[in-house]
Amino acid sequence: MTYRTILSTLVGIALFGTLAANANAAEYMIVDGTIPDSLTGKPGDAANGKKLAINRKKGNCLACHVMPIPEEQFHGEVGPDISDVGSHFTEAELRLRLVDPKVLNPDTIMPAFLKPGTHDVLKKFDGKTILGEQDIEDVIAYLMTLKGQYSQ
Amino acid sequence: MKYTKYITSAAGLLGLGAILVACTPAPTMKTGYDYAIPETQAMQDDDFSNPAFVWVDIGEEQWSTVDGEAGKSCESCHGDASSMKGISTSYPKYSAEDGKMRTLQHQINYERTERMKAKAWKWEGDEMLGMASFIKNQSKGMPLNVSIEGEAAPFYEAGKAFYMQRRGGLDMSCKNCHMDYPGVKIRANVLTNGLPNGFPTYRLKWQKIGSLHRRFRGCNSNIRATPYKQGSDEYTNLELFLTHRANGVAVETPAVRN
Numbered sequence: 001m002t003y004r005t006i007l008s009t010l011v012g013i014a015l016f017g018t019l020a021a022n023a024n025a026a027e028y029m030i031v032d033g034t035i036p037d038s039l040t041g042k043p044g045d046a047a048n049g050k051k052l053a054i055n056r057k058k059g060n061c062l063a064c065h066v067m068p069i070p071e072e073q074f075h076g077e078v079g080p081d082i083s084d085v086g087s088h089f090t091e092a093e094l095r096l097r098l099v100d101p102k103v104l105n106p107d108t109i110m111p112a113f114l115k116p117g118t119h120d121v122l123k124k125f126d127g128k129t130i131l132g133e134q135d136i137e138d139v140i141a142y143l144m145t146l147k148g149q150y151s152q
Numbered sequence: 153m154k155y156t157k158y159i160t161s162a163a164g165l166l167g168l169g170a171i172l173v174a175c176t177p178a179p180t181m182k183t184g185y186d187y188a189i190p191e192t193q194a195m196q197d198d199d200f201s202n203p204a205f206v207w208v209d210i211g212e213e214q215w216s217t218v219d220g221e222a223g224k225s226c227e228s229c230h231g232d233a234s235s236m237k238g239i240s241t242s243y244p245k246y247s248a249e250d251g252k253m254r255t256l257q258h259q260i261n262y263e264r265t266e267r268m269k270a271k272a273w274k275w276e277g278d279e280m281l282g283m284a285s286f287i288k289n290q291s292k293g294m295p296l297n298v299s300i301e302g303e304a305a306p307f308y309e310a311g312k313a314f315y316m317q318r319r320g321g322l323d324m325s326c327k328n329c330h331m332d333y334p335g336v337k338i339r340a341n342v343l344t345n346g347l348p349n350g351f352p353t354y355r356l357k358w359q360k361i362g363s364l365h366r367r368f369r370g371c372n373s374n375i376r377a378t379p380y381k382q383g384s385d386e387y388t389n390l391e392l393f394l395t396h397r398a399n400g401v402a403v404e405t406p407a408v409r410n
Contacts (some may be wrong), residue, residue, distance in 0.1 A: 060339075062339060063338055064339075073340070074337075074341045075337075075339075076337050076338045078333050078337070109329065112323065115323075116321070117318075117321045117376070119318060119319040120322060120378045121376065121378070122378050124376075128321065130322070143361075150164045
């Protein structure tokens with residue numbers, strides 16, 4: 001595609017020894033377990049990010065994570081509690097964890113929000129990513145506001 | 153079974169679980185029953201409050217109903233239904249005639265079309281689910297015991313590959329949920345080992361009884377994957393893998409789940 005996709009593939013090979021070729025892949029560059037550059041160049045909207053994290057058809061982060069959202073029932077516990085995640089991660093680290101967490105842990109259950117599925121995908125979702133690029137920037141902006149403990 | 157369960161849970165309360173488990177025979181895998189809330193367990197425990205018995209009764213009635221050109225019922229050949237005790241625990245089973253595996257539901261339709269010269273039943277119809285749950289109920293409490301030796305081996309491998317394969321828009325495998333996180337909450341649900349021993353199962357969400365393959369379709373759609381047909385080779389092999397994984401676990405049919 002463009003030089004960025006090529007770069008990310010090359011860096012991918014250099015860092016992880018695998019070739020994650022994907023025609024539909026968005027353009028981003030992985031550096032040391034992070035994606036340093038914003039996917040859109042536009043700042044994220046934290047309020048919208050929170051909505052996406054709740055929405056079962058979008059991020060549905062609550063399916064697996066406890067978050068400081070007491071107005072929502074049923075927080076899952078498959079992943080770690082992320083109510084203090086803004087104190088522990090940079091935006092660049094969070095960006096890779098949302099775009100494609102399998103780069104960090106190939107066996108993870110956490111979905112890659114910016115990579116389409118490749119096997120037996122329902123027609124309706126074929127070639128589609130779970131979230132869009134700006135959605136991911138919005139969720140990151142929201143996560144960066146999460147600084148402090150929360151108990152359900 | 154029941155007895156062991158009581159001992160271990162009581163011991164758990166005392167914090168002695170580990171010690172006792174070490175002294176009792178190898179514990180079997182936990183089922184959906186073990187993770188269910190007490191109200192759901194109580195419904196399953198009592199045949200009179202278990203709504204699935206509407207279908208078991210349909211099966212019992214069909215057992216002795218003559219149908220088809222051969223003028224026979226199940227009873228004409230098999231006598232009393234107690235002759236079915238233990239039979240379902242070894243399904244899916246390899247069939248030399250088909251050159252592949254047969255689930256109990258395939259076998260039921262084989263009996264109907266070949267032996268009774270009657271029409272095949274629909275996979276998810278009341279008669280089929282009734283007969284399958286009536287027959288499996290004869291083995292309630294007995295351990296699942298399928299073979300994956302010899303001719304069955306490649307079908308087992310195919311089922312295993314399906315189970316491990318990530319699929320759908322969410323790119324998840326059965327293993328991701330049911331091997332990696334049993335006992336863990338995923339939004340409002342508690343994940344279990346995803347065992348087949350209670351099927352056909354009455355689901356409160358369905359407000360009726362349903363087959364194991366219907367459940368497969370649900371789990372596939374939830375991760376935005378294309379579901380396969382009930383009774384397909386893919387789901388039959390998957391059933392073999394699941395049942396072998398649950399070998400030793402007691403039949404609960406008809407179970408109640410939420």
